[in-house]
Amino acid sequence: MRFAKPATLLALGLAIATIVSAHEPAAPKMRAAAEAFIATVPEAQRAKLVLAFTDAKRDEWHYTPRSRPGLSFADLKEPQRKAVHDLLKSALSEAGHRKVVNIIELELVLRETQFGLSFLRDPEKYSLVFFGKPDARATWGWRFEGHHLSLNFTLKGDAAVATTPSFFGANPAEVRKGAKQGLRVLASEQDEALKLLASLDEAQRRTAIVDDRSYGDIVTGASAKASPLEQRGLLASAMTPAQRAQLQKLIEVYADSFEPGLRAARLARVREGDAGNVRFAWAGTPGKGGPHYYRIQGAKFLIEFDASQDDGNHIHTVWRDFDGDFGRDLLREHHALAQGSSHRH
Known part of the structure; x- marks a missing residue:
């Protein structure tokens, strides 16, 4: 096709x-x-x-x-x-x-x-x-x-x-011209984050906005294994119920790309650890009109969004799992079950 x-x-x-x-x-x-x-x-x-x-x-x-x-x-x-x-x-x-x-x-x-x-x-x-x-x-x-x-x-x-x-x-x-003018493939990933940022009061924004410049790309890049980033940004526990609901909606945007069972597993991962310790951090222009970056980080997962290149009109997004990228959780369980058996690798 x-x-x-x-x-x-x-x-x-x-x-x-x-x-x-x-x-x-x-x-x-x-x-x-x-x-x-x-x-x-x-x-x-x-x-x-x-x-x-x-x-x-x-x-x-x-x-x-x-x-x-x-x-x-x-x-x-x-x-x-x-x-x-x-x-x-x-x-x-x-x-x-x-x-x-x-x-x-x-x-x-x-x-x-x-x-x-x-x-x-x-x-x-x-x-x-x-x-x-x-x-x-x-x-x-x-x-x-x-x-x-x-x-x-x-x-x-x-x-x-x-x-x-x-x-x-x-x-x-x-896309700003041509046959596909107006197409925004990752619109929700950007717009729902901007809504969350706009909902924060002045004190919350001082905590959430961790740098006045974006980082040029997602921080973890194409690493084989991602490690937790700096514990900076606004904690979910410091948000109002409406703001936590908006944070939840933003996380769901990323999970919604997958079929229902895989979506549910993604969202379950977010619940692991202390949910109040999920952090939202922003860097760069506090709006759509320039380079900006945000991340959502919990005990087990990391979501990164970067719009640094082409004056913010070029997006990279990634979801990483600190323990489970490339099935490391599955392999760890597999090897543990194999110990003491006749199975060999």
Whole structure:
């Protein structure tokens, strides 16, 4: 297929793992969609598509134009392209899949406007790779990645799914001319944060705004493992009920890109630890009209948003899990269960 053109969670204390349990449909649906795609690929190409689960490339992710492991859209025929989108739909919500399609199509906008770099802007250069063969019991994973997209999934058979790191970006953040004029792929990620910032009183803003300049990009970059950032910003416990509800709404914007079971697991992760210690921090211009950055950080997770480049009209967002990126929680559990058994790695 070518590219087809509140209950306040922070007040709850129940801690649930950042994985989807076996009764959730996400894992078996992903496996079925993955197997269906792999079946369309000739045997000669499968060595490039399906790497070992232990391959070093599994946690080497990025969001810039560059070469990538796996097969790209340029390598695939129409039915195979549709199968890739079917796999994406097994993991994403309708809104999340639409974001993916729109981000890819922004490459065509950049091709028309960035004449010196137009050769880098190519919607065919988005790749799918598997780490380990899809299996109902074994551990495996997959990644869909290209410019401004990196979606990483690790599965423990049909029992559990880890979904981070996940990166969505948009350049331009707002298309200002041409056929797609007015398109804002990541509008809610920006607008709901601005609403939260605007709701703060003067004392709260002095705490929430931690720097007068943004940082040029997300602070954690494309690191294989993210560590907690400085404990700066406004605590959820220092917000009014209405502000905490707005913070919750902003977090849900990021979770809403994923299918219902994966969305629920994301939001459950937010509840781990002391919910009142979730922090909202802002840097840069306190509005849409210039470079700005914000982050939401809890005991287990980090959300970063950056709009530093192109005078704020270029967005990078990421959700990291300090313990669970690339399924580290799943692997830790897997190795613990294997100890003392005949299983060997």
